[in-house]
Amino acid sequence: MSTRITRLVAVGSLVAAAGLAACAPGSGGGADSSSSPASGASTSVATDAAKLGQVELVVWDQEVRGGQAAQITRLNDAFHKKYPNITLKRVTRSTDDLGTTLKLALSGKTPPDVFQANNGRPDMGAYVKAGQLKPLDDYAKAYGWDERYPESVRQYSSYTTDGKTFGSGSLYGLPQVGEVVGIYVNTKNLAEAGVQKPATWADFEKSLETIKAKRAGEAPLVLGNLDKWPAIHVFGDVQAQNAKAADIRTLGFGQEGASWKTPENTKAAQTIQSWVTKGYLDKNANGLGYDPAWQAFAKGKGTYLIAGTWLQADLAKAMKGDVSFMLPPPATAGGQPVATGGTGIPWAISSKSKNPDAAAAYIDFITSKDAMKVLAETENLPVVDTAAQTAPAGLGKDVFTAFGTIVEKEGLVPYLDYATPTFSDTLGAALQDLIAKKATPEQFLDTLEKDYSAFVAKNKG
Amino acid sequence: MARARGGAGRGSGPPGEPRLSGYLYLLPGFLVYAAFLLYPLGRAAQFSLYEWDGASAESTFVGLRNYSEILGDATLRASFGHALVLMFFYAVLPLLIGLPLATILNRAKVRGLGFFRTVVFLPQVIAMVVIAVAWRRLYAPEGGLNDALRLVGLDSLARGWLGDYTWALSAVGVIGTWFETGLVTVLLLSGMGRIPGELYEAARLDGAGPVREFFAVTLPSVRGEIAVALTLTVIAALRTFDLVYVTTTGGPGTSTMVPSFEVYNRAFEQGNVGSATAIGVTLTVVIFLISTVINRIGDRATS
Secondary structure, X not given: OHHHHHHHHHHHHHHHHHHHHOOOOOOOOOHHHHHOOOOOOOOOOOOOHHHOOOEEEEEEEOOOOHHHHHHHHHHXXXXXXXXXXXXXXXXXXXXXXXXXXXXXXXXXXXXXXEEEXXXXXXXXXXXXXXXXXXXXXHHHHHHOHXXXXXXXXXXXXXXXXXXXXXXXXXXXXXXXXXXXXXXXXXXXXXXXXXXXXXXXXXXXXXXXXXXXXXXOOOOOEEOOOOOOOHHHHHHHHHHHHHOOHHHHHHHHOOOOOOOXXXXXXXXXXXXXXXXXXXXOEOOOHHHOOHHHHHXXXXXXXXXXXXXXXXXXXXXXXXXXXXXXXXXXXXXXOOOOOOEEEEEOOOEEEEOOOOOHHHHHHHHHHHOOHHHXXXXXXXXXXXXXXXXXXXXXXXXXXXXXXXXXXXXXXXXXEOOHHHOOOOHHHHHHHHHHHHHOOOOOHHHHHHHHHHHHHHHHXXXXX | OHHHHOOOOOOOOOOOOOOOHHHHHHHHHHHHHHHHHHHHHHHHHHHOOEEOOOOOOOOEEOOOHHHHHHHHOHHHHHHHHHHHHHHHHHHHHHHHHHHHHHHXXXXXXXXXXXXXXXXXXXXXXXXXXXXXXXXXXXXXXXXHHHHHHHHOOOHHHOOOHHHOOOOHHHHHHHHHHXXXXXXXXXXXXXXXXXXXXXXXHHXXXXXXXXXHHHHHHHHHHOHHHHHHHHHHHHHHHHOOOHHHHHHOOOOOOOOOOOHHHHHHHHHHHOOOXXXXXXXXXXXXXXXXXXXXXXXXXXXXXXX
């Protein structure tokens, strides 16, 4: 008995020792990744894809649902027709699956040439830091992407080459579609309460009071926050009406030089809590799922829903003519709108790609003016040239107008959970605390400031 | 053993004496075990000593800092506490329900016992994610549970159960109880089925009632099964992931956060592989210790 145990222990520790003696994490597979080309080394780029010879491009994307699948199929076909010398080998995955498998693939020896990499620090930021993405600045110059995409859109896929600063530096990807968090309005319920569509933020808050009084027994503002993240979008839009856009960008991109502990942010947090106290938000919001919440809204419950443009197709189908979409109304009627928003998942190129020119030609093709038209036709929200497109009727038109306006007026502020790798959890949990009144607005901001400042300090070092 | 190494082969040495060649039979299995379990475990233990984002070529050796951070992090300590609370719901409660249930099913010799056994066992057959989605609907503010409460006039009790700071952890735990009770009951039933009828007869002749019979005959006879049931359910409780992931994602706040979910979160969402593996290794050690204790007690009971 005892010898058996000794033997087992011996074998066990041998195995453990072998494991420990092995190389440190990360240094295994992609040994050559550290020597990837830096952005400074400007190489000449070829922009005539037809002259690149026979090329095979491996493309990983997550455009698998409805209109997304339709647009990419059309664009791929058109690309192939225009450049028969370039063969696309497309691999599709769901968004989550792509995120996890991409991480492994990029550290391997033969990563895909073109792929969709999530904007945030844990994804694109980590890949940039590891030298796995090709900086696209040279291509941007050659193809004129700087003019095609305004700064407010490019910032979402820009990092410094060390991956530390998000929101500026080199360009690492181009998105096809845009997103903005605005307010869906049940126009029927609004009219029944005798309220006009609010033109200013003060009007909006006042309308909440009126609707609450007229429609007893339900909260005017629908929120399902069981999944933790939905309130981040609501808070983002509320904060955008209180704090300066520049400060929100600094906080949102996790850059140095801002603070959560300001009177403006306190006001935003107080607003959320007072909405719960006054019954504008349901006190059970933390117990309701995101999907059941918007589905209830689609069935006529509540009057407002603060949510992203991605719900447009579903809500339009369910509510027909009884729904409209607007940006959070600014302080003064017709003033500068500011709202949380961003881009779809950007397309990037591997630093190990053997055919970066062909890869760039592909990205150029699927983000061109013609491509934006295809995107609109397949009921996607094109990230640029939005206003120039023929929008789908009704709700789609509202959404296109809203997004076109906010991009044109440079009023997009980033998703707050971009700030630090842990901020999604920190802010999500803190907002649940705030809504349940487990934390005061001050405690809420303390929690956020702690995460933000710890990250900024560490990122600098 | 020296004799076996002498290579005399089959027939040498007294029968029944262990021979080294016996280990050869273990080798294929061991290789698979080592490649897919011991090696990853060793690597995980190694990763836990580093700070690594999961993508970069660089990683920093930080010694035991990831472990000291686990101890210093109040939220993380609380998440281990939540796992212990879940142990009550996953292991203790199903046992308390399963013992009388199995006894009744066994004694009554009900018609269609097979049918009831299947019904009780059914939750085990369903994927946990499906169970979680179904219960999420039950617990919703306008869900089945609240509808039932309102129907009997208990409106004041109705709430969004999974979003309630006081009730969320218990609500998740109850799903675990529902899930594990079947397994425990069926295990106990099979144990009880093996108890010779003469024992009961003798007990009855000695004037024992049903309760006395249960404590004197049934309970001691199924101690082995209880140990197995406890081991399985305790491990299930400690490594709870899918249930929390689908129902609450650790919320509201962090009131249902559990270690396994933190492992996933840190490794795949936050790019903090070192800390994630440190939690994983700690959890492995805790599970190992607890199941060893349970098995020791079970072994002593059966031998």
